[in-house]
Amino acid sequence: MFLAVSSPAPGRVELVALDAEGDATSRERFAETEFAVRAREHERDHPRWVWADTTRWYPGLLAAGVRVERCVDLRMCRLLLRNAAAARDTELARTPRDRWDEPSPLAAASDALFELEAPLPDDDPVAELYRQRAAIAASAEPGRLGLLCAADSVGALVAVELRHAGLPWDAARHDRILTELLGERMAGGRPARMEALVAEIRAALDDPEVNPDSAPTLLRSLQRAGLRVGSTSRWELKSVEHPVVAPLLAYKRLARLYTANGWAWLAEWVREGRFRPVYVPAGVVTGRWASDGGGALQLPRQVRGAVVADPGWKLVVADAAQLEPRVLAAMSSDAAMARAGRAHDLYQGMVDTGAVETREQAKYGMLGAIYGGTTGESGRMRPRIERAFPRAMAFVEAAARAGERGETVSTWLGRTSPRGPEAGYDETRTAEDRDRDRTGRRAWGRFTRNFVVQGTAAEWALCWMGALRRMLWQLGGADGDPRPLAERPHLVFFLHDELIVHTPAELAERVADALRGSAAEAGRILFGAAPVEFPLSVAVVDSYADAK
Template identity: 55%
Template sequence: MPPRESPSTPRWCVVGRSAAAGGFAAVEIDDQGARSPEIPIPADGLAEFVSAREAEAPRRWVWADTPAVYPGLLSAGVRVERCHDLRLCHQILRSSELVGDRSAVRAATQWAVPSEAAEEPRAPLAPALFELEAEARSVRRPSVPESLPEALAEFDRQRAAIDSAAEPNRIALLLAAESVGALIAVELTSAGVPWDAEEHDRILSEALGPRPAPGAKPAALLAVGEEVRAALGDPAASLDSPPKLLRALRAAGVEASSTSRWELAEHEHPAIPPLLLYKKLARLLAANGWNWLDEWVRDGRYRPVYVPGGVVTGRWASSGGGALQIPRQLRPALRADPGCLLVSADVSQLEPRVLAAMSGDRAMAAAGAGRDLYAGIVESGAVATRQDAKIAVLGAMYGGTSGDSGRLVPRLRRAFPAAMRLVDDAAAVGEQGGIVTTWLGRSSPPPGDEWRGVQAAASLPGAGRREEEHARRIARDFGRFTRNFVVQGTAAEWALAWMGELRRRLFAFEPSPGEAPMAASGPVFSARPHLAFFLHDEVIVHAPRAHAEAVAGAIEESAQAAGRLLFGDAPVDFRLDLRISERALKD
């Protein structure tokens, strides 16, 4: 359809760079697809333009990459209600099995992440089921086109892909949730986490000793290191080099195959307890020690950088600051500004509750209604203890087949057949090299060429037992990946819906009169309750003291609203652990 002038009630406003305008340009689009003429925006005028349009009537802002545009708007005091992030939405649409025609989106390789430019994304040979490696490492955003013509063309491709979907409303909801997540991620960085640097220093000094000179190790670390060397009988043992440490352990009679703390804990030797303590202290120093404090905390705020959709299931990752890895030991350093409080909430057993909702398993939903889900499973008679219930549920979602998991999971199949059928079916698809899809439409990557090569080799006439066993093992590994993908990915979608609804409710609070109580949070958030921290199933809101109780109510209401948005009238209770305090302490 050719552009028409003067659209009625603009629904979208596409913004991009413009060489002709010397800054930005925008095109507004209405529900019928009518487009306005191109609107030039000076390089320093984007915040004023966006603010004026938002005051008229909120519309969905369409831009290439939220972190490239939104921080400048927030710095100027401009917040937007909704956006459509072309970069994030492209990654979903090019892979989603719900989309009928992905050809045009796939062909636009300039919008794909680098590893996807030549072909569709592939999962590794044996995916990390818990995806901790992806969360811990630094994740970088790919660069994408920023010009207005490129943005308009990509938006057209994406709208056509959505229209071709078997369930366009479902995939559109996922894209909206992913895009509001992009806004929230930038807002979290902009507002920052209120951080007590003196308390952080006190915690470090208590654990490690006084801050050492640059390049030196703290006294406590040195002392524990000497204990380890004495127990090993090797005064020169290197404790920071895994290969050298492994050699020293074996020389002392500890036949460990790695230096991971999980494996070391299985061995009995006088060197093991101090070595585990040494590794804990060394991790604290490296990840969140004084150098981290100097780099990441300024003016009473810790400002991590989040990456929405940074993990293949849709979970967030981090590209700086390690927000997803803050140890419990440092939680007391999260301290509200004077006159304010932190309202913290985390969801009890989020993934099992999501599984109950997805599968329609009323028995599992009833087990978690208004109570701890694991306790409810015990009351159902499926298992004997809460610990057994936890082991069984985690085994069901992550594919545990040995030990206690192997003993307990079959009991869940009898007690909760619908829930178990969903994850078992997802695992069976993965074992055959297939693709599974979350509730709203994010699809798993297929296995890579190496995986397929192993399966093909095992089916050749001359294949032996070794090749066949290897093929079966990696098939089961991929089945465990797809088994968990559908649950973890849908839980990530629920969390986005929860935060999106909470974000909307928080901004409806009247700003605090007089001097802004949270001035360090910036012009948009200095006087209103706002999200300050997010970790998969946990949020922390920084709020003026007078609003704290109402904020707790908004968090609870937002959780239930997210459940209704995704699962309709499914009888699943998303139970929250709510706390209001000056410091973010977590049991």
């Protein structure tokens, strides 16, 4: 059963019930203040909610203690279907752009006392659901596109739940970490240790006014001191011998922490013992998630000691081992790579097959194959990787060549890349222009080579989270148990191939089993009986810093 939700007027909700065939069976309107109560009653029947934006409707339900099992996020699915190569011949693909093509607004309360303009009534979600179901049915890959729409919608639910529950965060520990690393806070200035490093930098450069936070002035000062550098990047500075290098690199490391996760960040993003970032599901063209605030996808190791489970609870931290190479093995049906992946460490498995001599060679060779590296160790190892795993390498090479021709490529479930620069060029143009064209095409080929692997890895992660979310809810109590999400085992953090679950201590080992079981289920959902394993490293800890 589908339940389509919309707001026909400010403060009002329209709820349309649809049967499995999409025929309307009931229609009701009521005040939005009643929505949570109605939703709780309907959720007992396990419907699939249909709404324009999960960020519009789901936060309020969670705040009222209502957890939703399934939904269709119409705006996310519209974007996916609009761009999917498998749906390019459908009526939806030919439909002029409209409000359903607009980006999803993030749900946030207005700071204004009065809204200057009343929000427009929602467009009809039932009509849009019909359009999308028809597009999926008429597409070249209805099974895969349907699964991808469902996975993206589950991801939208998870993103709202992650923000609602929050990552347990000890602000006092964070403060101690910052003080230990940066030094005491100084009123109106840099922390003490950073200020001491500034003094060392100025002395080494014989420049009492240089500001290491200003790249142009720092570069001029470095060049006046005789350093032959063209930038202030740490990679270039590492190749230079000069007394300023050590304090300057140390300052840069501390400055990144101070700016990204210092005391100002702590005051803005941690409330009541929880860090609640804003996740953006499928915020990157590959389908990977992005963050619109808080920097959850760039949480540095230095501050992970502040992530601490509540008393009587544990953190269960899991990350997938070498996810992208394993996904490539499954997509390409490369039996040799699948056999190498039967070891928990795929790179060591590659060494055991005789493809390369060391784990380091395997790692750089494989990453070079996926990302298109042609120089350094990755370029040197690439021919050996191609001989050992020809089907996998042919797969990514085909994606790269398609990108160089200006064509699109698609992930396993059908998310499609943007169209690259035009492939052809005019031979009458200058040699410089032709070289620029070739460079651009090769760069786009590296993008499409990686797109198919990274995007499919993102799909695997969505299936992993979706299966785990179901298992955690079942672990937390029988169907109908009134306890809200945050009082059961629940997801609190996601980073591409890593998940953290916050759980009562007595359920920690069962949660670890659920993490492993959901990873295996994600592999079966995507790749069926393909002989590729997706092992995890799982740790039950009190602090994120203790996870290996």
